[in-house]
Amino acid sequence: MTGIVAYLTVFVLAAFVGIEVVSKVPSILHTPLMSGSNAIHGIVLVGSLLIMGEAHGTAQVVLGFLAVFLATLNVVGGFVVTDRMLEMFKGKPNERVRPPKDDGPGTPA
């Protein structure tokens, strides 16, 4: 039973950290933050691999296979899609200057 208490301690501390870390986020980053934290819980893949290691019998193996597959979608897709979003947020908004004139027709001098 001491094990569960230790894990509960970790759980409570992690909850406080999670709350602290995102207390202030500008609204332009809400979508990327959601997507990024979505990728982080994709680490459930580690758990899927753990159960796959000890799975015996058809039912366990099939469900384990499915768990590994779904978790991989979550972790890989999550990080890739977030990166693609954030690729477009180069630099701080105020630091960003208008692109040079050769950018296209109609760009003012």
Add this chain to the structure above:
Amino acid sequence: MTTTITFSLATARELVYLIAIAGFILALKGLGSPKFARRGNQLGAAAATLAIAMTFTLPTLRHSGKNLVLALVAMALGTLIAVPVARMVKMTAMPQLVAIFNGVGGGAAALISVVELLHLHALGAKPATYVTAEVLLGVLIGSVSFSGSAIAFIKLQELITGRPITYPGQQVINGVVGVAIGALIVVALLTGNIVFVYVLLLLALVLGVIFVLPIGGADVPVLISLLNSFTGLAVAASGFVLDNNLLIVAGTLVGASGIILTRLMSSAMGRSLPNILFSAFGAVITATGGEEGDASRPVRSGTAEDVGVLLAYARKVVIIPGYGLAVAQAQHTARELADALTAKGVEVFYAIHPVAGRMPGHMNVLLAEANVPYDELKEMDEANPEMSTADVALVVGANDTVNPAAQSTPGSPIYGMPIIHADEAEHIIFLKRSMRPGFAGIDNELLYDPKTTMLFGDAKDTLGKLVAAVADA
């Protein structure tokens, strides 16, 4: 000697997991600031890769033979599907993609709990009550997240209506499912019988569906954020089941930060979370307006030439983009129009509603993709004081975010949501495909305003015509 090696490897694995935990915390921190967001995400990806690679040192997995091969096959399959989808999907479809990636994570967490329970039973051990409780929680939350995300996807993909779906007896059905789940959990805890876990899995899937159906399309992004938080908690629960600190911490971090993010999002919409989640329950939505009767009311529709002249001789033009602009892939043409107007000496800026598009911040991503400079983007709070001095408010494919009903009609589903005050501008131009209501499914009085001119058609085509008309003016 062997035990020493096993021990040190196990310790190394725990230490690597600890490094990954630190990486995730820093990643979340980075994601909250525009400057470090991308690096934060990359750090998170690196931490995850490290932890996953280290998991393969686990003796049970390494020596599991067929299972190891199957795990690698599943990972390869998942990667082969996830990477192209994540890379190719249109920026406009991003919200539903996030919903799917979130849902599958919840599904994985639920499956982990089930398999671990099966495993313990197969070993002939009757698991301690608290282990069963952890399993039940993982199954419940993970399944709700899985089916809820699936419905959110279907709504956003517009495979079903985006309007809140209500039906007679909704509250009774919800109540019955809720009570049944509670009873199942008690029975499963008392008996430890695995059949109840399967039934719980099924009922939780049903709960996810009936929980999401009554939530209006415009509110779905907030819902996805909440489900994201749920998946985090489900992952934490499977961490408890598997005695794994990495899953507990990573899941809890996402669970806790997800709740905060959900609150930030709902307050950006001027709504409380319970209002978003439960406003459609039981109550029949008033003020839905809808398609019927639209045809009978007079609207003024204009030509691109007239509007082009109006724009070219305006002093200040505010472009209010919405999801329609994104669907038509018109962000580049919108920029051309803004550039053409700026060249004529017109002051142009974009007024961005926090939930323009389908998710908070979505429109910023779309316009950034079209290389619109940040200094031309004004957040709603910054833009609204300037609306009364604008000559033209050019509403491109937006509807709900400028709907005065949000301020004036208490019965409306979007009542309380802050809006961009397009109605304060001298002239209002709507670029819209049709008179159909917006995503929230409600009529917009502004379309019938005497100051309003409608330009029907595809936003990209219309903007192209406007660019030509402005050049000729």
